[in-house]
């Protein structure tokens with residue numbers, strides 16, 4: 001894996017040494033918004049009007065951030081309006097690739113590119129930084145609208161409602177503040193917390209991440225003992241943002257990222273909540289353990305040099321969730 005430096009690919013692993021062994025995630029560089037009428041969103045430029053067939057998503061089924069966008073595409077009835085290209089689960093020296101020799105890896109449906117970086121270079125031939133998924137591409141302006149999943153799911157939540165007629169709202173005004181507070185703690189200690197533990201290259205950096213991760217899981221278990229969903233009795237974006245980490249946890253993060261104080265199946269409320277979300281209409285098809293098991297164990301050879309993919313626990317996602 002590597003990154004672009006002024007349009008040139010450099011094959012290098014994350015620099016944790018200069019941060020005392022800590023993994024620090026890059027901020028996303030493309031931050032425009034699709035809106036109903038093309039008016040600018042909270043960040044970036046305007047000109048991205050919601051239209052059927054105009055936008056295309058580049059994702060990995062392995063990636064929890066990209067998974068959020070697939071979930072919102074399904075929940076909001078956008079599958080006929082926004083196309084998808086899925087990268088190969090291996091992310092090696094060339095970064096994400098459009099190889100198709102793995103079930104579900106589609107290749108690049110728009111340009112038949114070889115690498116994900118080719119999409120970034122189309123948007124900006126001098127692009128610098130990590131080549132991440134998800135990416136929301138605009139076929140009209142031939143550029144990247146956004147490579148920030150937190151923003152993309154908010155666009156999907158409302159911008160296309162006039163086209164789809166689907167007005168389900170996962171960020172209602174009265175729960176926005178609550179969601180922002182939940183997201184903030186869960187992003188730092190759980191969604192990104194598993195990566196901070198897993199990519200740590202010093203004991204201190206690992207210890208700094210692992211305590212808050214399990215403190216947050218204990219806290220969430222308490223929240224879900226009192227409420228059906230994180231923000232109360234309605235499912236919100238905060239639930240879906242947490243779900244993509246939770247559904248990878250016992251198979252991948254527990255072993256590969258050394259997050260092994262407890263498994264999700266040992267938290268009765270969190271486990272029931274996770275099964276309910278998995279069984280939500282349209283969601284199971286977005287959960288691809290074949291991609292995430294292969295991706296993490298095979299791609300991160302500095303963590304798992306022999307690339308052995310462990311057998312993993314049997315997880316029965318279709319068992320009754322008991323949250324009725």
Ligand SMILES: N[C@@H](CCC(=O)N[C@@H](CS)C(=O)NCC(=O)O)C(=O)O
Pocket residue numbers: 001002027028062063064065066095130131132133134147148149150
């Ligand atoms: N902030 C981004 C993060 C996306 C991200 O880090 N994706 C990972 C895959 S899980 C990636 O593509 N990493 C490639 C790299 O870091 O080189 C988002 O939430 O959209």
